[in-house]
Amino acid sequence: MKSAEEDAYCYNQNTSISIPLGNPCPPSQYHNLQTSPSLSISISQPSSFPQDDMSSVGYFQTSGPRSNGAPTLESPRIEITAYGQFPEDEVEDNSVPVTKRVNSIVTLTLPSVDGYRDPTCLSPASSVSSRSCHSDASSYESGFSYNYDNSPQNSPWQSPCVSPKGSSSLQSCTLGASPRHSPSGSPRTSITDDNWIGNRGSRPNSPCGGKRKYSFNGGPSHKYHPYSPNQSPGPSPQTSPRLSVTEDSWLPNTNQYTNSAIVAAINALTTDGLTDLAEGIPLKSRKTSLEHSASMNLKVEPGGDETGSLELCQDDFSSVRLPFKKETYCSGFLDVPQHPYWSKPKPYISPSLPALDWQLPSSSGPYSLQIDVQPKSHHRAHYETEGSRGAVKALAGGHPVVQLHGYMESEPLTLQLFIGTADDRLLRPHAFYQVHRITGKTVSTPSHEVLQSNTKVLEIPLLPESNMRAIIDCAGILKLRNSDIELRKGETDIGRKNTRVRMVFRVHINQPNGRTVSLQVASNPIECSQRSAQELPLVDKQSMESCAASGGEQMLLSGHNFQPDSKVVFVERAQDGHHIWEMEAKVNRESSKSVALLVDVPPYRNQRISNPVQVNFYVCNGKRKRSQYQRFTYLPTNVNEIIRNDLSSISVHSHA
């Protein structure tokens, strides 16, 4: 199989971003969110951004002199560029950003800096994450990530929308100069991110071998990187679109859900102009897969959209993100083998699509989006430094399956997939994980990636001929380094132990009345960390198998990751946590695969008592702390208390 990341490599040097020059889109229809007071705030500032400026302001900022000769912002990022590890890149860098228009398309070449991966980019998702409004994917951010052309008139602020149709799509809109570039410019904003990110990205390729990479200065790259945002006084590494607005305006308000009205308004703004899903892609979009690109060149994408959009191709430190951008903005179809579906104009999607952190229903009217086959509860995500670990699979083999029910039209739709959180808070893009496009012979489902508010979104066609059903065999999961994400400004989530995700599917159905029905469904939680002997055994189910010779009952535990040293350590009364007994019975069979444990529940003191007592069993692998025991509950059928001292009758053994 070939990963999207690899694909990205092909583009390393030529990444392009398309920014629709088109006109404003129709008012957003979605949710009718148009009113946000806050909009005026930064929006009004739009300044016309010279083409060059775009680069400086946004993710594509280059560290070197701009094409127009204007000095680049003095920000850390500049230095970073210099820091590039690939001399050759530097050479190119100096190639001044070149902008040219071709068919309404302006190509801007930016210097490249090597970036193994764009930390920032990190993940698109990364940014988003779980945090609150800061999340890139969040509505707030979206608002800021709006794309517009260099020309003032294209400024989102002035004309938020881009004609939906025409443009090629979703992708074209975003990028570029996003509002964030905005006036405020937040030079610092963007600057920071790109710069230091880019550098960090280089780590992987860093000459320094060894398990841990160190920056030239000798310290761990991510920690002591000279250009690390941390060190940089002003700018934060986390750039993110939010910076401009968000940072200043919104950060204070960390609860993204509290100010729904504002969010909605912003969101509306954001989406309105975007036809493309990539809408809110922050300039600094991260490249997750970009890791490889060392330089980017602006080029006109062959398949570029015909809508007269501005394409930015860059080769710069942001190279890291490049791949992404390229995929996202450039045609979005940069990836590998192109499926016919992607070569045809896609159905128009309302420009005002909901931000990824919006909670959407799974069904509406006749439509219902369902996950017919759930993904396995565990999928080891891969790091950018690793090869792909393949697509997420289904428990019974095969892959997850998603189907849109109730849709009778003949028009194909686009199913979106991104990696969301799995905690008890509202579903939102996960900061530390990104969906990873898988391609290759073994993949039957076409797809392509786009960036939406810094979150990588996989788009998969839902075809009537397939009964609007899609087999998700093209989606893997990429893990971003915690350090990269946590350093982002505004990021409040921590990556440590935050390893559960959900696959989130969305579909947008345009209605005859001009409205768009958006549905969303999330999969069961997926544990993305590596499984090891130290990992918790997972009990999927329990059932009574038979009566134990001891007179008690025999319980069958089915699950995963039972190890040779798996054991039921103790049992307590669920009602009050009263400790009933301890045990050290181990599994006889060596296997980390799914196995079953048979637990002989000892005889009970008072049988046939009216109210059976529910008990909790705790299982562990090896020596784990109590807090890490896996608990499962058991309700004896005819007892209310287990004899504490009858340990001799307890045994635990595995079944194939």
Add this chain to the structure above:
DNA sequence: TGAGGAAGATGC
């Protein structure tokens, strides 16, 4: 390529 395992680094 896709996994699985584990060494070494980090964080708590």
Add this chain to the structure above:
DNA sequence: GCATCTTCCTCA
């Protein structure tokens, strides 16, 4: 000191 993270190695 231990759990977890990240990177690297090996194998089919």
